[in-house]
Amino acid sequence: MAQAPLLTVRHAVKAFGGVPALRDGSLAVPAGRVVGLLGENGAGKSTLVKAIAGINQLDGGDMLLDGQPYEPAGPRDAESHGVAVIYQEPSLFPDLTIAENIFVGRQPVSGRRVDWPAMRREATRLFDQLGVLLAPDRVARGLSIADQQLVEIAKALSSDARLIVMDEPTAALSASEVTRLVGIIRRLRDRGAGIVFITHRLDEIFEICDRVTIMRDGVTMSDRAIAELTVAQVIRDMVGRDLSDLYPKTPTNPGPALLEVDTLTHAGTFRDVSLVVHEGEIVALAGLVGAGRSEVAEAIFGLRPYEAGSVTLAGRRLRSGDTATRIALGMAMVPEDRRQQGLFMTASLVRNATVTVLDRLRRLLFVSGRKQRAATRDWAKQLNVKHSSLDAPVQSLSGGNQQKIVLAKWLMTEPRLLIVDEPTRGIDVGTKAEVHRLIGEAVADGLAVLMISSELPEVLGVADRVYVMREGRIVEHLDRRDATQEIIITAATGAAV
Amino acid sequence: MTTATLGTAAAPWRTLLRARETPVLVVLVAVVVGTSLANPRFVSRQGIRDLLLAVSFIALMAIGQTFVIVMRHVDLSVGSTLGLASYVGVVAMRNLPGVPLLWLLLACSAVGLAVGLVNGVLVAKLKLPALVVTLGTLYVVRGIQGIVVASKRVNASALPESVVDLGIRSFLGLPYLMWVVIVAALVAAPIARYTRFGRDLYAMGSNPDAAQLVGIRVSTRTIGAFMISGLCAGLSGALFLARFGGTDVNAGMGVELSVVAACVIGGVFIFGGSGSPFGAVVGALLLKVIATALPALKIKEFWQDAIIGALIIAAISVDRIAVVRADRKRRLESRR
Numbered sequence: 001m002a003q004a005p006l007l008t009v010r011h012a013v014k015a016f017g018g019v020p021a022l023r024d025g026s027l028a029v030p031a032g033r034v035v036g037l038l039g040e041n042g043a044g045k046s047t048l049v050k051a052i053a054g055i056n057q058l059d060g061g062d063m064l065l066d067g068q069p070y071e072p073a074g075p076r077d078a079e080s081h082g083v084a085v086i087y088q089e090p091s092l093f094p095d096l097t098i099a100e101n102i103f104v105g106r107q108p109v110s111g112r113r114v115d116w117p118a119m120r121r122e123a124t125r126l127f128d129q130l131g132v133l134l135a136p137d138r139v140a141r142g143l144s145i146a147d148q149q150l151v152e153i154a155k156a157l158s159s160d161a162r163l164i165v166m167d168e169p170t171a172a173l174s175a176s177e178v179t180r181l182v183g184i185i186r187r188l189r190d191r192g193a194g195i196v197f198i199t200h201r202l203d204e205i206f207e208i209c210d211r212v213t214i215m216r217d218g219v220t221m222s223d224r225a226i227a228e229l230t231v232a233q234v235i236r237d238m239v240g241r242d243l244s245d246l247y248p249k250t251p252t253n254p255g256p257a258l259l260e261v262d263t264l265t266h267a268g269t270f271r272d273v274s275l276v277v278h279e280g281e282i283v284a285l286a287g288l289v290g291a292g293r294s295e296v297a298e299a300i301f302g303l304r305p306y307e308a309g310s311v312t313l314a315g316r317r318l319r320s321g322d323t324a325t326r327i328a329l330g331m332a333m334v335p336e337d338r339r340q341q342g343l344f345m346t347a348s349l350v351r352n353a354t355v356t357v358l359d360r361l362r363r364l365l366f367v368s369g370r371k372q373r374a375a376t377r378d379w380a381k382q383l384n385v386k387h388s389s390l391d392a393p394v395q396s397l398s399g400g401n402q403q404k405i406v407l408a409k410w411l412m413t414e415p416r417l418l419i420v421d422e423p424t425r426g427i428d429v430g431t432k433a434e435v436h437r438l439i440g441e442a443v444a445d446g447l448a449v450l451m452i453s454s455e456l457p458e459v460l461g462v463a464d465r466v467y468v469m470r471e472g473r474i475v476e477h478l479d480r481r482d483a484t485q486e487i488i489i490t491a492a493t494g495a496a497v
Numbered sequence: 498m499t500t501a502t503l504g505t506a507a508a509p510w511r512t513l514l515r516a517r518e519t520p521v522l523v524v525l526v527a528v529v530v531g532t533s534l535a536n537p538r539f540v541s542r543q544g545i546r547d548l549l550l551a552v553s554f555i556a557l558m559a560i561g562q563t564f565v566i567v568m569r570h571v572d573l574s575v576g577s578t579l580g581l582a583s584y585v586g587v588v589a590m591r592n593l594p595g596v597p598l599l600w601l602l603l604a605c606s607a608v609g610l611a612v613g614l615v616n617g618v619l620v621a622k623l624k625l626p627a628l629v630v631t632l633g634t635l636y637v638v639r640g641i642q643g644i645v646v647a648s649k650r651v652n653a654s655a656l657p658e659s660v661v662d663l664g665i666r667s668f669l670g671l672p673y674l675m676w677v678v679i680v681a682a683l684v685a686a687p688i689a690r691y692t693r694f695g696r697d698l699y700a701m702g703s704n705p706d707a708a709q710l711v712g713i714r715v716s717t718r719t720i721g722a723f724m725i726s727g728l729c730a731g732l733s734g735a736l737f738l739a740r741f742g743g744t745d746v747n748a749g750m751g752v753e754l755s756v757v758a759a760c761v762i763g764g765v766f767i768f769g770g771s772g773s774p775f776g777a778v779v780g781a782l783l784l785k786v787i788a789t790a791l792p793a794l795k796i797k798e799f800w801q802d803a804i805i806g807a808l809i810i811a812a813i814s815v816d817r818i819a820v821v822r823a824d825r826k827r828r829l830e831s832r833r
Contacts, residue, residue, distance in 0.1 A: 076712040091710070093703035094820075095770030104700050105711035113691045142823030268825075 004067050006031040006194040007052070007083075007163050013060030014047050019399070021047040023218035025061070029163060029194040034185060036209035036226075037198045040238055040456065044218040045198055049167050052196075053085040054078035065163070084156030088168040088290075090148040092140040099123035099136035102155045126154040130184050146177035153184060164188060165196040170204060171290045182208050200288045201493050202231050214238055232486075239456060239485040252464055255279035258448045259417050261300060264309035269295045270472040273309070275450075277417065282439065282449040284463035286456070287492045292472040293452045294336055297419050300450070301333045302326050313417065330416035332356075334406050334423060336452070342406040345395040349387055350376045352394050352405050357412045379408040383438060400431030407438060418442070421452045436462055456485045468492050517764035518776040525783045532790040539793040546672060550664070550740050552785045553674035554579065554733035555752060559759040559777035560678070560685045561729025564722040566760050567689070569702040569769030570620060570627035572723060574612055575730035575756055577639035579749035582608040582734030584646050587744065590657060597657040601735050609731020610724050612638055617720030635753065646746045653742030664739030674736050678778060681729065685774035688725075698722055702769020758805065759784050762812050783808075 005028040012025035022044040029035045039045050050056040052063070054072030063070040065081055072078035078085075092101050099119045100107070108118045123136035132150055140151065149169055156164050166185075170178045185208055189195055197209060205212055206226065213223045214237040222237050259277040264270065270292040277283045285293045298304035300311055302323035311318045313329050335342050343352055353376045354361060361371040376390055383404045387397060394402055403423065410418060423439070424432040439462070443449055453459050459466055466483045468476035468491040476491035533540040558575045565572045582605040589604035590597040612634060619630045653661055666673050689695040697718045701708040709715055738744055763780020765772025784805060791801050 075710050091704060091707045093700050093707060093770065094823075095703040095766065096699060100696065100700075105697070105708075105713050107693060107696055109693065112693075113687075114693065114696055116691075141820065142826055 005029055006066065007070070007196075008064040009048065009052070009061070010063070011061035012048060012051060012058050012063070014051060014056060014058055020218055022051075022058075024220065025215065025218065026220040026223070027196070027213055028223065029196055030211075031162070031194045032189055032192045033210040034189050034195045034197055034208050036205045036212040037196055037215070038200075038202075038205065038212060038234065038238060039215035040454075043215040043238075045215055046167065047218075048215070049085060049165055049196075049198070052078070052083060052163075052165055054083075079159055079161075082160060082162040083165070084152075084159065084161035084163070085165045085167065086149055086152045086156065086169055088171050089145060090152045092143070092148055092151060094141035095139060097137050097139055098134055098143075098151055101140050101151050102126065102158055106159075122158065123154065126157050129157065130154060130187070132180070132184075144177075145172045146174075146181070149173075149181070150184075153188075157188075161193065163194045163196070165198075167198050168200065168290075169197075170199055170201060171288070178204065202234055203494070205234065206231070235486055235489055239489065252280055252282070252443060254281040254464065255446065258314055259300070259450065260310075260312040261296075262310045262312070264296065264299060264306050264311065266295070266299060266304070266306045268472075269304075270299070270469075273469075273474055275467050275474065275477075277448045277450050279416070279448050280443055280446045281464045282443055282451055282462055284459040284466045285450065285452045285469060286454075286459045286466055286488050287469035289454060291469040291492065293469050294421055296469070297333065297421055297450065297452055301331060301419055303333075327413075330414070331419070332410035332413055332415035332417070333419040334403075334410055334421065336421035336425070343394050343402060346393050348391045349380065349385075349394060349397075349405060350390050353379060353408050353412065356409050375412065376408075379412060383408055384434060398431075400435070403431075403435060404438070407435065411438075411442060415447065417448045417450065419450045419452075422454060423451060424453075424455070424458060432458075456488055459483075459488065460485065470494055517771060518773060518779055521763055521776065521779050521783060525779060525786060528783070528786050528790055532786075532793055536793045539790065544789070546667070548785055548789055549672050549675045552781050553672070553678050554736040554740065555755050555759055555785070556678045556778045556781035557681055557729050557733040557736060558726075558752070558756040559763070559781045560681050560774045561726035562756050562760050563685070563765050563772055563774045563777045564689065564695075564698060564725045565627070566757070566765045566767060567702050567769055567772055568698045568719065568722055569705065570719070570722075571631065571757060571767075572613075572616060572627065572726040572730075573631040573753045573757075574616060574634040574638060575726065575733075576749040576751060576753040577635050577642060578609055578612045578727060578730035579734045579737055579752065580744070580746070581612075581638050581642040581645070582731040583738045583744040583748050584642060584651070584734075586735055586738060587651050587656070590660070596659075598659045598663070601660060601738070602732065605731040605735045606728055607731070608734070609727040609729065611727070612730070613724035613727020614720065616727065617723030620723065621716035621719035643746055646744075648746070650745045651738075651743045656738065656742060660735075660739050661742055664736075664742060674740060677732075677736060681732075682774050682778050685725075689774055694718060694721060699770055702766075703771075755784060756781075758809050761809050764812070766816050767813055768816075 007027070007029040009025060009027040012022050014022040025044055025048045027035070027037065027048065037045050047056065051058050054074045054077050057071070065083070070081065072081065072083070093104060096104065102123050103119050108115045108122065120136045127134050130150065130153060134147060134150060140148070143151070169181060173181065182204070185195060185197065199205065209226050211223065211225055212229055212234065214221045214234065216238060255278055257276050258279045261273060261275045264273040273296050275283065285296065287293050295304060299306045302318070302321050305321045313326065313331060316329065318326060350372050354372045357375070358367050361368055361375060363371065373390055380387060380390070385401050385404045385408070387401065394405060397405065420439070424435050439449055451463060460483055464480050466478045466488065467474050468478070468488055470492055476487070478487065529540070538544070558579070562572055562575065585608050586601040586604045589600045593600045616627070616631055616634055619625050620627045663673050668676055697708070697713045700711070700713060701715055701718060734749070737748055759781035760772065760777045761767055761780070762783055763772070763776035763778065765777055787804060788801055791804070792798065
């Protein structure tokens with residue numbers, strides 16, 4: 001390829017609140033080629049995509065489009081440069097028709113009048129080009145994810161996009177929908193568009209990509225033609241690192257089974273999920289984002305109803321959707337999104353940490369402020385929470401310290417089973433180790449932990465046993481001794497090594 | 498189904514069948530036919546006239562309100578805007594030379610546009626919730642009205658003949674006031690459906706975040722929509738004056754809820770994104786028809802409110818169920 005690439009990203013750097021997401025990201029996309037962008041969760045792919053889409057601006061490094069400096073100020077600016085991004089779950093206007101969704105904000109007008117027939121004609125023409133059947137007059141509400149993506153692709157075509165970035169488009173698609181999408185990607189490529197294709201399914205990479213760029217920990221590790229690659233090599237480039245000393249594992253001594261989940265099913269979300277967690281044991285639920293892990297955790301905790309199967313805690317069978325009983329029996333959950341679900345961001349440390357145990361901190365009828373403060377001070381010290389004052393709002397803490405407060409809040413209830421969903425997401429390495437130590441200590445005292453994590457080193461370093469989920473089912477169950485990153489990735493992606 | 502399904506080239510009868518407004522229209526006809534079978538006097542000439550007069554100013558406000566609800570906001574200030582506009586209109590007619598009716602309409606429009614501008618700026622620029630902002634302006638405007646009007650009462654004798662005529666005369670069997678509503682609906686419907694402005698409002702209500710991302714000028718549009726609602730509310734002050742031959746400090750008290758109810762019953766989705774000015778007019782008609790039909794059917798008066806309340810809940814439930822079903826269907830499709 002003598003010709004200069006359509007898009008070049010050089011040494012991109014981006015940090016969020018001091019936590020680096022992108023340290024040295026590079027990418028080259030030639031016109032008329034499909035470039036696969038791979039990496040574990042948190043490797044920096046999404047951050048790179050957001051910079052290309054104009055949603056975030058880079059802190060360092062630069063981008064070139066057609067050899068010219070490219071610094072999109074926003075999504076509209078990116079679009080006017082011929083750059084389109086198709087997200088895993090597009091954000092359409094559910095009440096508007098498909099045709100109008102394609103042209104919203106730039107509807108064709110004759111005079112000052114919106115030209116509906118022209119809009120419909122043009123939509124039909126675009127869908128013909130893509131070789132799909134979608135009724136332009138249908139409202140977008142209720143469209144499958146695959147069809148929503150097609151609307152976005154039609155939108156990209158209608159604005160003459162030359163560079164199309166697809167961020168995990170196949171994650172929520174069925175096999176036949178993936179086949180259709182692959183056909184469309186080939187068509188776009190043959191028309192001369194440059195395409196960036198992000199996926200976790202390795203078989204797809206070999207099916208449509210011309211080149212593969214692999215990222216790890218915010219750095220681009222390799223950029224090779226597909227012919228030079230094997231599945232085994234891709235996996236090695238994605239995970240290859242040594243983390244043995246980062247996760248000091250205290251030996252555990254599991255007791256009797258505490259949580260038993262049997263063939264739990266919620267049609268369309270997860271199916272036949274069975275698992276066991278013993279006292280004094282950490283069990284990980286691994287898999288890709290979107291595999292249904294958080295949904296299973298929510299169902300176990302009673303936040304989400306299930307249609308069939310059972311959840312048993314310490315021999316007592318629990319009703320679907322009954323969170324109160326679960327909490328009373330000693331179940332606790334640290335949710336994935338601590339800002340939205342785990343904390344009252346504007347309230348003080350004291351209020352956040354003690355909200356679960358107000359009953360115990362009473363003096364006569366009323367909650368005792370002194371007891372609240374004492375309990376919080378105690379835990380803040382134990383968990384080594386760095387804070388200016390117990391009355392400071394939780395949002396003033398760093399992400400890692402916020403997470404410790406969430407943990408404190410639930411550990412105060414002295415739970416028997418703790419469910420943690422992505423306990424260390426967005427936390428720096430040092431604090432990560434502390435969170436792991438805390439969980440480990442509680443487990444040594446007999447706590448049972450069910451941990452969802454997308455970070456393989458964490459899964460391997462912390463868990464005693466690992467269940468791997470793919471597309472709503474448990475597809476692998478491994479003992480600590482047998483688990484490797486390769487086995488887990490293979491099971492989670494369904495790739496044949 | 499939005500208004501987007503109206504006026505499609507292919508098979509007009511089919512799009513009519515699918516339109517949100519159709520079921521409301523069917524219910525309206527059923528209530529009228531049913532009631533007149535039970536009590537023939539219900540469809541008397543005078544009865545219909547009274548009904549249409551009573552509907553007119555609610556319907557006009559509902560047309561304006563549609564533009565606000567469609568973008569997932571609400572305008573509660575319309576009742577007191579009507580009240581203040583009607584009195585300011587009287588003052589303008591008394592003190593300015595020339596054609597009184599013209600001054601009335603200009604004064605009412607000015608009051609409405611001003612209130613709408615304030616609402617729009619507060620909602621768009623300060624990002625305050627419309628429910629609270631317009632609840633606030635509802636009281637503020639009512640307060641101003643109290644100061645200006647005090648205990649004065651304007652009677653028909655104090656009004657110019659042209660204004661009184663407006664409330665009495667008919668054209669082709671329809672009262673003038675109803676013609677005003679029809680003209681307003683004929684102007685409003687194409688604005689909603691055939692202008693970038695109108696379409697942007699629907700997009701903003703359907704998915705506010707995405708609207709921002711596709712580059713819609715959200716705050717300008719928001720202010721514009723609130724000013725349309727204010728304009729309609731102000732003008733309905735003139736209709737109110739003509740209909741009752743006067744105004745006082747209580748004019749328009751509490752009508753904002755009837756206006757929102759008319760929209761919701763007429764198929765304007767309270768969560769934004771769909772509905773049409775025509776639907777709002779039909780909703781206002783249905784609201785008043787039920788209110789007059791019940792006494793004609795010798796049903797005790799207090800059932801009125803309960804039935805209208807049930808209708809409102811039914812209207813939003815239908816939409817909600819459709820949304821939940823669509824989401825569930827999608828979820829099942831997404832995993833083979």
